[in-house]
């Protein structure tokens with residue numbers, strides 16, 4: 001399951017950060033998750049809760065911000081939201097599009113006690 005591997009990666013980061021700050025409990029984890037990762041927030045919460053049981057991150061609430069997919073045309077430099085994975089510039093029709101957001105998967109902020 002896709003979300004299980006991602007949840008494990010997040011837990012590793014969170015537990016390392018908690019240990020570094022001598023935190024007994026992690027209260028809240030703010031995540032930025034790109035649309036392109038195709039992470040289902042509810043599935044991610046479920047997997048995280050299962051993996052985090054018996055760790056300092058067990059009571060943590062996941063605050064998940066989904067970052068929409070956006071591209072930049074390499075021909076006319078316009079930036080646009082990519083809907084339904086159609087990587088074509090809406091202005092000039094070019095297919096030479098660079099993805100500028102929507103692939104992120106990062107722990108942005110932690111609240112610990």
Ligand SMILES: [Zn+2]
Pocket residue numbers: 073074075076077078089090091092093094
């Ligand atoms: Zn263009």
